[in-house]
Amino acid sequence: MKDTMTAPEPPLLELRGVEKRFALDQSLLERLRFRDGRLRMDRREVHAVNNVSLTVNRGEALCVVGETGCGKSTVARLVAGLLAPSAGEVRYAGARIDNQSRRDLAPLRRRMQMIFQNPYASLNPRMTIAQALEEPVRYHNPDLAPVDVRAKVLEVMQAVGVDPSWRDRYPHEFSGGQRQRIAIARALTVDPEFIIADEPLAALDVSIQAQVLNLMLEAKVARGLTYLFITHDLSVVQHFGTRVAVLYLGTVCELADTATLFAAPKHPYTRALLSAVPQMRDGMPDHIRLKGEIPTPITLPKGCPFETRCAYADQRCRVEKPRPQQQRDGSLVACHAVEEGRVD
Amino acid sequence: MSLLSVRDLTVKFAMRSQTVTALHQISFDLARGERLGIVGESGAGKSITGFALMKLLSAPGYIDSGTIQFDGTDITQAPEAQMRQIRGNRIAMVFQDPMVTLNPVLTIGQQMVETLRAHRKLSRRDAQEIALTKLREVQIAAPELRLKQYPHELSGGMRQRIIIAMALLLDPDLIIADEPTTALDVTIQADIMELLLKLCQANKVGLILITHDLGVVSQLTERTLVMYAGRIVEAGKTREIINDPQHPYTQGLINALPQQTLPGQMLKQIPGAMPVLTDIPPGCPFSPRCAFALAECRRLLPQIMQQGSSEVACHEVNRLHSDLLLEEGR
Numbered sequence A: 001m002k003d004t005m006t007a008p009e010p011p012l013l014e015l016r017g018v019e020k021r022f023a024l025d026q027s028l029l030e031r032l033r034f035r036d037g038r039l040r041m042d043r044r045e046v047h048a049v050n051n052v053s054l055t056v057n058r059g060e061a062l063c064v065v066g067e068t069g070c071g072k073s074t075v076a077r078l079v080a081g082l083l084a085p086s087a088g089e090v091r092y093a094g095a096r097i098d099n100q101s102r103r104d105l106a107p108l109r110r111r112m113q114m115i116f117q118n119p120y121a122s123l124n125p126r127m128t129i130a131q132a133l134e135e136p137v138r139y140h141n142p143d144l145a146p147v148d149v150r151a152k153v154l155e156v157m158q159a160v161g162v163d164p165s166w167r168d169r170y171p172h173e174f175s176g177g178q179r180q181r182i183a184i185a186r187a188l189t190v191d192p193e194f195i196i197a198d199e200p201l202a203a204l205d206v207s208i209q210a211q212v213l214n215l216m217l218e219a220k221v222a223r224g225l226t227y228l229f230i231t232h233d234l235s236v237v238q239h240f241g242t243r244v245a246v247l248y249l250g251t252v253c254e255l256a257d258t259a260t261l262f263a264a265p266k267h268p269y270t271r272a273l274l275s276a277v278p279q280m281r282d283g284m285p286d287h288i289r290l291k292g293e294i295p296t297p298i299t300l301p302k303g304c305p306f307e308t309r310c311a312y313a314d315q316r317c318r319v320e321k322p323r324p325q326q327q328r329d330g331s332l333v334a335c336h337a338v339e340e341g342r343v344d
Numbered sequence B: 001m002s003l004l005s006v007r008d009l010t011v012k013f014a015m016r017s018q019t020v021t022a023l024h025q026i027s028f029d030l031a032r033g034e035r036l037g038i039v040g041e042s043g044a045g046k047s048i049t050g051f052a053l054m055k056l057l058s059a060p061g062y063i064d065s066g067t068i069q070f071d072g073t074d075i076t077q078a079p080e081a082q083m084r085q086i087r088g089n090r091i092a093m094v095f096q097d098p099m100v101t102l103n104p105v106l107t108i109g110q111q112m113v114e115t116l117r118a119h120r121k122l123s124r125r126d127a128q129e130i131a132l133t134k135l136r137e138v139q140i141a142a143p144e145l146r147l148k149q150y151p152h153e154l155s156g157g158m159r160q161r162i163i164i165a166m167a168l169l170l171d172p173d174l175i176i177a178d179e180p181t182t183a184l185d186v187t188i189q190a191d192i193m194e195l196l197l198k199l200c201q202a203n204k205v206g207l208i209l210i211t212h213d214l215g216v217v218s219q220l221t222e223r224t225l226v227m228y229a230g231r232i233v234e235a236g237k238t239r240e241i242i243n244d245p246q247h248p249y250t251q252g253l254i255n256a257l258p259q260q261t262l263p264g265q266m267l268k269q270i271p272g273a274m275p276v277l278t279d280i281p282p283g284c285p286f287s288p289r290c291a292f293a294l295a296e297c298r299r300l301l302p303q304i305m306q307q308g309s310s311e312v313a314c315h316e317v318n319r320l321h322s323d324l325l326l327e328e329g330r
């Protein structure tokens, strides 16, 4: 019988109130401002990620969606430890990882691998495919014999359809889809448990996207991988994600199971986003029109970040930030209008 | 009569070591006010087709053979002076990156007024009036202010709207739009697509829309060309092509979309990738990836033929149709 008394396993990844601000590069002159009768130094900042809290449980694929500049890549880089948060905590398997030195993080590097949009940027152009794939294995297993390194790499190459005859060729000799395949193989050679993928399909053609997405699905099932999957493509989210976080101006406006989100989107922004996806159906769908365009994350709206474009915005929305509220179906929604029942 | 009639258009690139063919004998027609989509994957030859129609191919690319009848004249034979009149005045082009068209050191107003005055005898004031009208047509807020702004002061979505306004400045007969919304967010893309559709319908402007997004084509166009490795492999009504694709490549392209498979299931992928121009296989260029390929397919290039309401270049489709005809004849 199952032992129900053990403490629940902590989520594999947890973000608690994570913030990331970037200082804007400005000359001294640009930063001097005359305000309240005095000359002051203005420190302008980009508020890329604002108070983001989320969890990813083992075996899940959490998709992060949103439009250009909403902070998706910044979230990915915060999780991967490539950026330090300005505030808040990043926890991995229960332990804080945001305040550790690079050396302390080394063992974690193996468990967590990152895949980028542009595989060309992540593959060293002067290394052969074999060198690129063997390097991380050797780095993380310094005691492994060369034959075993080669065997490990061969096994992964075969698993993800990287032809062993590619071994001695260089990245520029491959197409975008083949390179992404190689990048995935490289991530898998060290047997990670968690993959952070930042727009891994965005640079690929439809027929190649399908190949790469299948590869990632296969790896998920066969290796029990957990994913943080960043994308702006909602059809990919619907297919691949188990849960979805919708990001707007660095803030999570809705977090829900994938099926729930697509069946019953609640936040006015999520609704607009879903309605705007071009469909392969007759005629123009009646998409929800938003006023204006996404404001810059330099001067954030005081209240709800979506307030400037939202059809439901009222005085409260303009002054008070909505907090994520649990809905009856389990999703989290940060919207005053939803809370007040003003959105049907 | 068609506004545009392209016959056997062949485009080549003279490379150092060899000459490669980027477009193979493309033929299609466009009626006045008709909206045509060109779809296909990266490198299929979509943009090259657009450039060739404007006679804007730059070396080493050139039109090798074929004709492009535009409103009765074969523009492959037109001198550059005449082409300059046609471009802008009768055919306008909209690119994915608005900065290809916009001059960063001139204000929006200066650029619009200059374009107008280059083609029409107009006072500065009248030109400005027309520019304002066009900006209002593309629903730009505070158009007077925009005229005084520089391109970098505007957002991506606003720039693309301005490009559409500039394309409409001289009331062209045809707009060629190459991935006009690809760089935009979906909420902005939806607005721009709607705008483009409305303007084309209202002004009876023809549209050639180049994109890799079948959703975009489905919503904006009446007819579609599917391109593969520099050839048209299927052409027909957009609805028919989306709902009942005949060419195995078109079928594969549609079936590979995530929406076509239940969540979490393996997608129906097409194996392999489109060949590069220097390495086109003999016979049907799709044969190495095609599940229906027979020996004939690997040897003989299929000609594009009328099959029902679409035109298709595929031996398998031909086989199917002749079998059907045989049965009907029995």
Ligand SMILES: Nc1ncnc2c1ncn2[C@@H]1O[C@H](COP(=O)(O)OP(=O)(O)OP(=O)(O)O)[C@@H](O)[C@H]1O
Binding pocket: A022, A023, A024, A046, A047, A048, A066, A067, A068, A069, A070, A071, A072, A073, A074, A075, A232, A297
């Ligand atoms: N190193 C940096 N310095 C300053 N600002 C930055 C930096 N990195 C990101 N930003 C800003 O932070 C915001 C979020 O950027 P991010 O790259 O996370 O967005 P994104 O959602 O990944 O967008 P995209 O879909 O375009 O990739 C943007 O406004 C961006 O300009």
Ligand SMILES: Nc1ncnc2c1ncn2[C@@H]1O[C@H](COP(=O)(O)OP(=O)(O)OP(=O)(O)O)[C@@H](O)[C@H]1O
Binding pocket: B013, B022, B040, B041, B042, B043, B044, B045, B046, B047, B048, B049, B059, B060, B061, B212, B276, B277
């Ligand atoms: N200047 C050039 N020299 C040589 N070959 C070229 C040149 N420009 C384009 N090509 C080739 O012509 C073919 C068609 O290119 P084209 O730009 O039309 O593709 P496309 O269908 O528009 O693709 P995408 O979706 O990536 O824009 C490609 O194989 C490309 O490599």
Ligand code: SF4
Binding pocket: A267, A268, A269, A304, A305, A306, A307, A308, A310, A311, A312, A313, A314, A317, A322, A334, A335, A336, A337, A338
């Ligand atoms: S909180 Fe207000 S402004 Fe924000 S999404 Fe909800 S209704 Fe719109």
Ligand SMILES: [Mg+2]
Binding pocket: A072, A073, A074
């Ligand atoms: Mg990004």
Ligand SMILES: [Mg+2]
Binding pocket: B046, B047, B048, B178
């Ligand atoms: Mg192109």
